[in-house]
Amino acid sequence: MENNVREMFQIMTRRFGLLDKNCCTAGGLDISLVQSHIIYEIDRKHNPSIQQVADALSIDITTFSRQVQSLVKLRLVQKTPLPEDRRINILSLTTQGKFVATVIDEQMNDYLKEVFSHMSEFERDMVINAVKLLNESMAKSSVCCTPLG
Amino acid sequence: MENNVREMFQIMTRRFGLLDKNCCTAGGLDISLVQSHIIYEIDRKHNPSIQQVADALSIDITTFSRQVQSLVKLRLVQKTPLPEDRRINILSLTTQGKFVATVIDEQMNDYLKEVFSHMSEFERDMVINAVKLLNESMAKSSVCCTPLG
DNA sequence: CAAAATACTTGCAAAATGCAAATAATAATG
DNA sequence: CATTATTATTTGCATTTTGCAAGTATTTTG
Structure with a gap:
């Protein structure tokens, strides 16, 4: 039983990875x-910088x-220098980029x-509660993934 | 609520992907x-061929x-031609390869x-039941991931 | 203001990718 | 039984991706 736990997670992760791999034509x-x-990630965050998104995705x-x-x-993404600190570039989606994000989101939700x-x-x-719980526990974990959330 | 479901799965998948990325020095x-x-995958399957593993991992x-x-x-993996069909190469782990598999497995289990x-x-x-259920449902799904199991 | 720090970019060289075509072995067909 | 598929795997090649080292630009610190 204990032995299967990692296997279950490995398979699950791989399946979701695969799904992503097939993604996306939009x-x-x-x-x-x-x-x-x-x-x-650009869609999710509010005006993230390049550094922030890179960190979030490792x-x-x-x-x-x-x-x-x-x-x-x-023409999916725009870079805009931040006026108060011109080292920083803020990322945002163009109209086309938002459209692509929406299409991908719909595909994932359909799946x-x-x-x-x-x-x-x-x-x-x-299942939904379990995934929520998992995310909370992973967030608490010292081993991995602190930048995510 | 419905809106958050994809987000939850996205975060979860990314976290497990990250974990893998950090993996492994062994x-x-x-x-x-x-x-x-x-x-x-070589460790898990019984004498898989090259084609079988490539399919399993897409x-x-x-x-x-x-x-x-x-x-x-x-020197982690060995290729052995199958006697009864010499087109096929069977993959197996060397002693060193098994050691590496064990170390990675321990790291994942610790996590x-x-x-x-x-x-x-x-x-x-x-959570364990939920992941099991998820895997079963994904296996039934027509959208994705038929080669996995 | 000079030095340090931060955010980002570019130069490389190495690695990974995938299509097309090759090779090698077996199976199927006439 | 020779010939033609079919299957398993490998190689050629061109493209893309990756990441370290070093660069530029801007801001912060002492």
Whole structure:
């Protein structure tokens, strides 16, 4: 039993990773896994800086800088220097970028809905509570993942 | 509430992905995320072929072929042609490879133990049941992840 | 104001990726 | 039984991604 716990988490993680990998074609563009995470994070945070998003996703800042450049080139993301500290660049989604974020979000929600359709309502609530609990516990953990939240 | 569901899953997935990213230094070697997944899968399956592992991990077969080559070079993995069909190469872990798999496994289990330590026993059981249920439902899903199990 | 710190970018060189094509072995067909 | 698929894996090649070291620009600190 104890032995299976890691296996269960490994499989679950891999499945969600896979889902991401298949993601995403949106608005006629092929979005990579990393790009979809970046778009998601910019959408979620309120005017994040480059550094903040890189930290949140644990991506090396130099790699991230270039990822942002390519998203800017695709006209999905905008960089705006912060007036009160011009070292800092604020990231935001363009209209096109918001559209892509919405499409990806719908795809993910459809998938989650489909997965939940194989459960009873009781089970569905249990799973949601469990994931919430897991996130809270991981946030408390000293081992990993402090930047996330 | 509905809105938060995807967010919860996104955060959870990212956290477990992160954990993997930090993983692993084992036996004096730095193991990449992809390598740790490959080692895990070879350990888990019984004498898998190259094709089988590539499918299980949804890695392009040509990329995977080269990943295996580098793991062979690191003396963590062995390729053995199958006698009854010499097109097929069976993968197995060397002693060193098994050691690395064990070290990674212990790290992951320690982490899970730490995460669960922030919960009651009741909550822990709920989370484990929920993850099991999730995996079963994802397996039933038509959208994603059929090769996994 | 000079030195240190912060936010970000660029130069490289190494690694990873994936399509197309090759090789090698087996299975299927006529 | 020779020929043609089919399957498993590898290599060529060109592109992309990655991350360290070093750079620029701006702000903070002493």
